[in-house]
Each structure stands twice: as C-alpha cells, then as structure tokens.
Amino acid sequence: MLIRYRVMAFTTATLLIVLVFVGIPLQVAAGRPGVVNVVGTLHGFLYIVYLVTAFQLTRRLGIPKWQMLLVLLAGTVPFCAFVAERKMTRRFELLVPPSQKSAKSADPVAAGTAGRSSAIRQRWLSPRALMLHVEVLVVAPACALAGWWQATRALAGNELSWVYSVEWPIFAGLALFGWWHLVHEDPDAYRARRWRARERRATAAEPSESMLPVDVEPETGLWAAALAAGVAVELLIGIVALVLVPFGRASGWVPQRGAAVYGVHATLGLFLALGALAFLVRVRRFGRIARISAWSGGVCIVLASIGGLMTEPDSVVRFLGIALMFVGTVLAGSAYLVPIVLRARASSQVSPASGGGMAAPGDLAATPSVAKGERPPSAAPVSPRA
Numbered sequence: 001m002l003i004r005y006r007v008m009a010f011t012t013a014t015l016l017i018v019l020v021f022v023g024i025p026l027q028v029a030a031g032r033p034g035v036v037n038v039v040g041t042l043h044g045f046l047y048i049v050y051l052v053t054a055f056q057l058t059r060r061l062g063i064p065k066w067q068m069l070l071v072l073l074a075g076t077v078p079f080c081a082f083v084a085e086r087k088m089t090r091r092f093e094l095l096v097p098p099s100q101k102s103a104k105s106a107d108p109v110a111a112g113t114a115g116r117s118s119a120i121r122q123r124w125l126s127p128r129a130l131m132l133h134v135e136v137l138v139v140a141p142a143c144a145l146a147g148w149w150q151a152t153r154a155l156a157g158n159e160l161s162w163v164y165s166v167e168w169p170i171f172a173g174l175a176l177f178g179w180w181h182l183v184h185e186d187p188d189a190y191r192a193r194r195w196r197a198r199e200r201r202a203t204a205a206e207p208s209e210s211m212l213p214v215d216v217e218p219e220t221g222l223w224a225a226a227l228a229a230g231v232a233v234e235l236l237i238g239i240v241a242l243v244l245v246p247f248g249r250a251s252g253w254v255p256q257r258g259a260a261v262y263g264v265h266a267t268l269g270l271f272l273a274l275g276a277l278a279f280l281v282r283v284r285r286f287g288r289i290a291r292i293s294a295w296s297g298g299v300c301i302v303l304a305s306i307g308g309l310m311t312e313p314d315s316v317v318r319f320l321g322i323a324l325m326f327v328g329t330v331l332a333g334s335a336y337l338v339p340i341v342l343r344a345r346a347s348s349q350v351s352p353a354s355g356g357g358m359a360a361p362g363d364l365a366a367t368p369s370v371a372k373g374e375r376p377p378s379a380a381p382v383s384p385r386a
Contacts, residue, residue, distance in 0.1 A: 054084075
C-alpha cells in the first residue's frame with residue numbers, strides 16, 4: 001500500500017510540475033496548448049488513482065481528517081506531493097503493529113432490540129458519523145455541480161471539458177464510496193488504527209536515531225558525485241553557449257554561430273539524462289536519501305531538457321526555455337549534492353579528531369602498555385653501577 005501511494009505521489013507531482021511550469025507558460029506566452037492538453041488530461045486521470053491510494057494509506061495509518069484532506073489535496077499543488085510522501089513514509093516507519101489483535105466485542109444483535117438500536121445509533125448518529133454525513137453532503141454535490149458545469153462548457157464547444165465532465169462525477173462517486181466504507185467500519189478496527197498521544201510522545205522522546213549521522217551508502221556518494229560534476233560542467237558549457245550563440249538567431253535546432261559549443265552542450269545533456277535515468281534504476285536498493293536525491297535530480301533534469309527544447313523557436317519561448325534550463329540545472333546539482341554533504345558530515349562526526357597531540361587508533365594499538373615501575377620490553381637491563 002505504501003509503495004502504491006509513493007509511486008502515484010511521485011507521478012502526479014512530476015506531471016503537475018511539467019503542467020504548471022512548462023505547459024501553462026507555453027499556452028499563455030506562445031499560444032501552444034499541446035502540453036496542457038496532453039499532460040493536463042493525464043494528470044487528471046492519474047490524480048483519481050492518487051486519491052484512492054492516499055485515502056487507503058491515511059485511513060490505515062489513522063491520520064486525522066484535516067491531515068488526510070491535506071494529503072489528498074497535495075496532488076493539486078506543485079511540489080506538495082513530495083512533501084506529503086515524505087511525511088507519510090515517516091509516519092509509516094514509526095507505526096508499530098500491535099502484537100495481537102483486540103478481541104471482538106459481542107454481537108449487539110444477539111442482545112435483542114436494545115442492542116440493535118444501540119448499534120444503529122452508534123453507526124449512524126455518533127459524532128463521527130454525523131461529521132461524515134456533513135462532509136459527504138458538501139463534497140459529493142460540489143463535485144456533481146462541477147461536472148455539470150464542465151458538461152455545459154463542453155456542449156458550448158470546449159473539447160477539453162468533455163474529459164473533466166467525466167472526471168468530476170468520478171470524484172463524487174469516490175466521496176460516496178469513502179463515506180459508506182467509513183460509516184460501516186467496525187468500531188474495534190477504528191479504535192485499533194487510531195494513534196494514541198502517549199505512544200506518539202514516547203516515540204518522539206527517543207533522540208537516539210535522530211541524533212545519529214545520516215548513513216549514506218558509498219555507491220550513492222559516487223553516483224551523486226559523478227552526476228553533480230556532470231551538472232556543473234553542463235552549466236558552465238551552457239553559459240559559454242549563451243555567450244557565443246546569438247539570442248536573436250533564426251529558428252532551428254542548430255545555430256549558424258557557435259554550433260560546436262551548442263552541440264557539445266546538447267550531447268553532454270543527453271549523457272547526463274542517461275546517467276540520471278541509470279541512477280533512478282539502481283536507486284531501488286539504496287536508502288531513502290539516495291531515492292530522494294535521484295528523483296529530485298531526475299525531475300529537474302527533465303525540466304532542463306524541456307527548457308532546451310523550447311530554445312528552438314525565435315520568440316519569447318526561447319527566453320522561457322533558457323530560464324527553465326538554468327533553474328533546472330541548478331536544482332539538479334543541488335539535489336545531487338545532498339548525499340555528498342550528508343556523507344561528509346557523517347564521516348566528520350564518526351572519525352576521531354585529529355591534531356592536539358591525540359594518537360591515532362592504530363598508534364594506540366601498536367604502543368605496548370607500560371605499567372608504573374616497569375621498564376619497556378625493548379630496553380636493555382641497566383647495571384647498578386650505571
């Protein structure tokens with residue numbers, strides 16, 4: 001369940017970043033709605049899958065409702081899905097499953113009419129149930145109205161609204177499904193998945209793991225160092241190409257002036273993208289720091305590559321592409337520097353302090369211990385006359 005949620009969080013976050021920072025500027029500045037139509041539609045349908053996986057995970061972890069709402073809405077704000085994924089992963093790691101399940105209470109139906117009426121009141125009229133009723137009465141009609149509005153826009157000639165006219169009723173159906181499932185949830189199961197304040201305080205009071213230096217694998221450090229060096233070289237060559245290649249050149253993939261530097265810049269960017277992809281493939285067997293660095297750097301390299309493709313036409317889109325290339329390259333280099341900095345910090349905290357007359361561990365082990373009143377083993381016997 002956690003893996004499904006993380007995959008959908010990364011997917012929706014990446015698509016939303018491309019939509020907001022690439023598709024919308026292209027549509028507004030250059031009048032090219034192709035990226036918005038494709039990426040926006042894909043993000044809309046995959047966001048439904050994200051809602052299902054996020055709802056399942058937050059319900060199993062006992063997340064409060066206001067936090068659950070923030071996690072569900074994280075797929076609609078750029079970069080917020082990455083933050084939500086990190087928070088949910090930490091909450092999952094802190095969760096300790098109970099050693100034994102709580103015993104089921106006796107069936108209230110067997111107790112007669114009084115037990116049956118008590119069970120009905122607990123299911124439908126409890127404070128939690130009333131809150132669920134209010135929520136579904138707000139969310140489901142709002143989604144239905146949004147679907148109707150999109151249908152009217154589609155009938156008026158907006159072809160993209162046909163997709164949203166189907167998507168909003170699906171959201172309303174998901175709200176009804178979640179309401180029905182939560183209302184009919186077993187009370188013991190609901191109490192078992194709730195977080196207790198005493199357990200949270202006890203877990204937060206353990207400073208041992210949080211005070212230890214972050215462990216970064218050696219192979220992660222090598223991959224990150226190689227990619228960070230490649231990003232730095234790519235940035236320098238890009239600056240040289242920006243100086244040599246005229247900004248107001250004619251449209252085309254290869255400029256007439258500075259073609260050699262332009263070709264080196266594009267070739268190095270291709271190899272850098274392949275290296276980032278290889279790091280993403282190998283990152284599955286590394287730690288969390290490596291995965292965060294690989295995904296962040298890969299997304300930023302994709303943004304820089306899209307910016308490079310935007311420099312072909314002679315228009316304001318070229319300026320946006322150059323800015324996107326610069327920002328994406330700087331962010332990618334910063335993402336790949338994180339494991340290097342953490343590994344250096346961990347090494348400085350673990351290794352013994354040098355200087356100040358302190359001997360190294362090997363020197364201490366090689367030096368024999370000399371007790372008080374004893375002579376060293378290598379010393380020659382001294383005669384009384386001497």
